Amino acid sequence: MKQYLQLVQNILDQGSWQTNRTGIRTLSMPGAMLKFDLQQGFPAVTTKKLAFKSAIGEMVGFLRAARSAADFRALGCKVWDQNANENQAWLANPYRLEADDLGPVYGVQWRQWPAYKLIDLARPHSQAQVADALAKGYTQIGEVAEGGKRQIVLYKAIDQLRQCLDTIMTDPGSRRILFHGWNWAQLEEMALPPCHLLYQFLVDQSKREISLCLYIRSNDVGLGTPFNLTEGAALLHLMGRLSGYTPRWFTYFIGDAHIYENHLDMLQEQLKREPFESPKLVLSDRIPDYAVTGQYQPEWLEKVEPSDFWLEGYQHHAPLTAPMAV
Numbered sequence: 116m117k118q119y120l121q122l123v124q125n126i127l128d129q130g131s132w133q134t135n136r137t138g139i140r141t142l143s144m145p146g147a148m149l150k151f152d153l154q155q156g157f158p159a160v161t162t163k164k165l166a167f168k169s170a171i172g173e174m175v176g177f178l179r180a181a182r183s184a185a186d187f188r189a190l191g192c193k194v195w196d197q198n199a200n201e202n203q204a205w206l207a208n209p210y211r212l213e214a215d216d217l218g219p220v221y222g223v224q225w226r227q228w229p230a231y232k233l234i235d236l237a238r239p240h241s242q243a244q245v246a247d248a249l250a251k252g253y254t255q256i257g258e259v260a261e262g263g264k265r266q267i268v269l270y271k272a273i274d275q276l277r278q279c280l281d282t283i284m285t286d287p288g289s290r291r292i293l294f295h296g297w298n299w300a301q302l303e304e305m306a307l308p309p310c311h312l313l314y315q316f317l318v319d320q321s322k323r324e325i326s327l328c329l330y331i332r333s334n335d336v337g338l339g340t341p342f343n344l345t346e347g348a349a350l351l352h353l354m355g356r357l358s359g360y361t362p363r364w365f366t367y368f369i370g371d372a373h374i375y376e377n378h379l380d381m382l383q384e385q386l387k388r389e390p391f392e393s394p395k396l397v398l399s400d401r402i403p404d405y406a407v408t409g410q411y412q413p414e415w416l417e418k419v420e421p422s423d424f425w426l427e428g429y430q431h432h433a434p435l436t437a438p439m440a441v
């Protein structure tokens with residue numbers, strides 16, 4: 116995983132000091148890209164011990180639309196505890212429901228993006244529009260009268276991830292297979308607005324390969340990047356397994372790439388270490404391979420467990436860690 120070390124070195128060479136909401140300064144660099152051929156191995160950091168089980172637990176939590184740090188802990192991932200319970204701004208936020216609550220973060224948007232339609236009954240084809248919305252799974256939740264106009268309110272929770280998987284199956288040539296976490300209508304209800312927020316899947320029908328472009332608006336290169344690389348690549352493997360395509364290119368775009376001041380020692384130490392060969396990700400045989408079964412089983416998006424994922428041949432240097440900025 117030389118690319119990770121190159122990113123760290125680039126930030127050290129070209130970054131500049133910035134202040135931010137956490138009170139811990141960062142060396143920051145605008146714009147970075149890492150691109151991995153997953154056929155050559157899994158992008159696990161090797162210059163320290165990757166908390167693989169924790170990262171996979173977080174991803175499984177996203178798949179299940181978790182909104183509580185307790186849900187993540189139950190999956191073996193403790194990294195949300197501080198954001199849920201130690202951030203003063205969040206503790207004072209009226210949308211925080213209870214201890215451990217995170218609000219409608221990541222998975223809630225991935226699996227249950229709230230969608231509303233307002234249909235003015237006086238406008239052309241309004242009845243056909245209502246019928247179309249009902250056929251697409253919306254339910255009528257009310258009626259409002261605004262300025263004398265009658266409007267129907269319809270609601271549905273959009274399962275963006277499932278729609279992506281469905282589209283990979285039904286229209287693999289589509290250039291619209293993406294899901295988004297940045298829901299402006301709910302940002303203020305979240306403990307933290309999403310960092311990894313745009314996932315686009317690209318299918319190569321002739322090679323029977325699937326690729327992912329992931330955009331991360333803000334990335335903590337010391338702690339966040341190793342997790343985000345693991346989760347993005349594992350998600351691509353899972354989507355490939357369920358749709359019968361081989362995972363290939365994982366392209367990782369960062370908006371604000373930064374190193375927190377108190378992570379510098381950890382990263383300097385990693386730069387002194389020679390990276391090992393990349394390991395291989397293995398998915399349990401429990402997860403049905405569409406290429407083998409020919410049976411589409413999208414319910415496995417929810418059924419997978421952290422124990423269904425493991426690394427083979429993972430060689431790493433001694434563990435290193437550093438505090439998370441809250």
Ligand SMILES: Nc1nc(=O)c2c([nH]1)NC[C@@H]1CN(c3ccc(C(=O)N[C@@H](CCC(=O)O)C(=O)O)cc3)CN21
Nearest residue numbers: 166169193194198335338339342435436437439440441
């Ligand atoms: N400042 C900050 N950085 C982040 O990367 C981050 C947040 N906040 N808030 C939300 C999530 C949580 N993520 C995190 C948070 C902490 C670790 C972390 O402490 N990792 C340790 C080991 C953790 C473990 O053993 O479970 C590490 O050494 O990798 C990783 C990802 C990524 N996110």
Ligand SMILES: O=c1ccn([C@H]2C[C@H](O)[C@@H](COP(=O)(O)O)O2)c(=O)[nH]1
Nearest residue numbers: 136308310311333334335339340343
């Ligand atoms: O998956 C994640 C989640 C969070 N981060 C980091 C990036 C930043 O250091 C903080 C978020 O703070 P903002 O002020 O909202 O940018 O968390 C990450 O790297 N990966």
